[in-house]
Amino acid sequence: MTVWEVDRENITFSKNHNPNLKLFYHYTKVTSTPFSMPVVQKIIHRTLKKIDTKKEKIRIIDSFAREYRQLGCITISNDLNPEFDTMYNLEANDFAELMLEKNLQGEIPKFDLCFHDPPYNLGMLKTKYEGIGQTLPQWQCRNMWGRNKNAIGQIIKPGGYVISLQWHSHGYGKRRGFEKVEVHNIEHSGNEDKYNLQVVVEKKVQYNLIDLKDLAPTNEG
Numbered sequence: 001m002t003v004w005e006v007d008r009e010n011i012t013f014s015k016n017h018n019p020n021l022k023l024f025y026h027y028t029k030v031t032s033t034p035f036s037m038p039v040v041q042k043i044i045h046r047t048l049k050k051i052d053t054k055k056e057k058i059r060i061i062d063s064f065a066r067e068y069r070q071l072g073c074i075t076i077s078n079d080l081n082p083e084f085d086t087m088y089n090l091e092a093n094d095f096a097e098l099m100l101e102k103n104l105q106g107e108i109p110k111f112d113l114c115f116h117d118p119p120y121n122l123g124m125l126k127t128k129y130e131g132i133g134q135t136l137p138q139w140q141c142r143n144m145w146g147r148n149k150n151a152i153g154q155i156i157k158p159g160g161y162v163i164s165l166q167w168h169s170h171g172y173g174k175r176r177g178f179e180k181v182e183v184h185n186i187e188h189s190g191n192e193d194k195y196n197l198q199v200v201v202e203k204k205v206q207y208n209l210i211d212l213k214d215l216a217p218t219n220e221g
């Protein structure tokens with residue numbers, strides 16, 4: 001496996017770019033369970049260390065979990081495929097909106113970390129994942145999971161993180177209150193005709209009114 005940290009001197013950034021962003025390049029085998037890849041494991045563990053909470057109290061939400069578990073943390077997992085032993089087997093948008101609703105009703109607290117690892121394109125949705133994509137309506141195959149991100153973005157704690165895996169580096173984005181911390185460009189070793197996998201780590205930096213209410217001490221004690 002090859003890993004380079006990119007030399008910032010030789011990159012042109014647009015003027016609104018976050019100066020703290022770290023860029024990495026990796027050349028390694030990419031698998032269909034990317035969270036078991038050593039490079040992704042390292043990214044996850046580095047991010048967990050940045051969270052100022054004991055590991056067993058860290059709350060993770062994963063809408064597309066497959067069989068992955070971050071052991072030792074509190075993980076709420078979901079996968080549309082009922083063959084996977086996740087806590088929920090819902091469509092990702094419905095799952096995210098249910099979690100938001102539960103949070104607003106005071107049933108569940110916010111999360112420290114979100115894993116966002118959906119199918120990367122329509123082709124994968126149709127051919128992989130035990131064929132579940134064969135029966136999905138077209139909107140679902142085309143969407144970029146915006147509804148899912150809108151809901152989950154609201155239930156990540158201020159200062160919490162999202163780790164997104166896609167064939168692009170958009171992640172959750174500024175509009176949802178997130179700032180990129182790391183972008184990893186992972187080139188498939190042994191298959192030069194495949195897209196690169198992009199792993200984006202983002203931190204929630206914009207506090208909305210609900211978050212401020214959570215943070216600020218109130219007169220009610």
Ligand SMILES: C[S@@+](CC[C@H](N)C(=O)[O-])C[C@H]1O[C@@H](n2cnc3c(N)ncnc32)[C@H](O)[C@@H]1O
Nearest residue numbers: 033034035064066068080081091092117119129
């Ligand atoms: C890339 S895999 C996740 C892999 C996992 N992170 C790992 O490394 O093992 C994407 C998962 O999303 C699930 N999935 C596909 N469409 C979905 C949808 N609309 N809602 C929820 N889950 C979906 C698939 O069943 C599949 O297990």
